Amino acid sequence: MSQNNTIAWSKDYFLKSSDFKADSNPATFEDSHSTIKYSYIWIVNSEGFGNEIKFFIKNIVLTTEFYPMLSWIRQTQDPTLLLNHEQGHFDLAELLKSKITRHIEDAFFGxxxxxxxxxxxxxxxxxxxxxxxxxxxxxxxxEKYLFDERQEYDSQTNYGQIHEKQQKFDDMFKKLRM
Known part of the structure; x- marks a missing residue:
C-alpha cells in the first residue's frame, strides 16, 4: 500500500478482506463496496508567442487505484465470492483505463x-x-462512465451471484494478468 492509503492496480496483486477498512453500511443492500478511481500524471510544456506563454498537455498516464479507507465488505459465510466480485470492479477499471486515457489525451491533442x-x-x-x-x-x-460500467457489471452478475455471468467477466479479467 502506498503512502496515501491507496492500492495501485497490479497484475500480481489481488484484493484481500483486510484491504477493506471502512465500516459496512447497514442501510445498503450490497454486501460490499469498493471505491476505485484514477490518479494521473502528465507533462505540460509551454512555448512563448510574443509576450504570451501557451501550454500544451501530453503524456497523460492514469493509474487505477483502490481506496481501502472508503471500501468495505461484510463478513459473510463465504467472503471469497464477494472478494472475487470486488476484484472484478478493480479489474474492470484497469481494463477501461486505456480507452479512457485515449479519450482524455484526444481532448488535448494538438x-x-x-x-x-x-x-x-x-x-x-x-x-x-x-x-x-x-x-x-x-x-x-x-469516472462517471466507469461508474456506469461498474453498475452494469453488478447488474449482469447480480453482485457476483449469477456464477455463469461472473465467470465470463472473470475470464475476461484474466487476460489483464497475462
Missing amino acids: KKFSTRGQNSEQQKQYARESSGLMIANEIEKW
Whole structure:
C-alpha cells in the first residue's frame, strides 16, 4: 500500500478482506463496496508567442487505484465470492483505463492553451495548475462512465451471484494478468 492509503492496480496483486477498512453500511443492500478511481500524471510544456506563454498537455498516464479507507465488505459465510466480485470492479477499471486515457489525451491533442501570469515564470506555474484542473475535469467525466460500467457489471452478475455471468467477466479479467 502506498503512502496515501491507496492500492495501485497490479497484475500480481489481488484484493484481500483486510484491504477493506471502512465500516459496512447497514442501510445498503450490497454486501460490499469498493471505491476505485484514477490518479494521473502528465507533462505540460509551454512555448512563448510574443509576450504570451501557451501550454500544451501530453503524456497523460492514469493509474487505477483502490481506496481501502472508503471500501468495505461484510463478513459473510463465504467472503471469497464477494472478494472475487470486488476484484472484478478493480479489474474492470484497469481494463477501461486505456480507452479512457485515449479519450482524455484526444481532448488535448494538438491544442495550445493560454495562461495567466505577469511574467514567463508565473505563466509556466499557472500552466501547470490550469492543466491539472483541465485533466481533473476530463477524469471526472470518465469516472462517471466507469461508474456506469461498474453498475452494469453488478447488474449482469447480480453482485457476483449469477456464477455463469461472473465467470465470463472473470475470464475476461484474466487476460489483464497475462
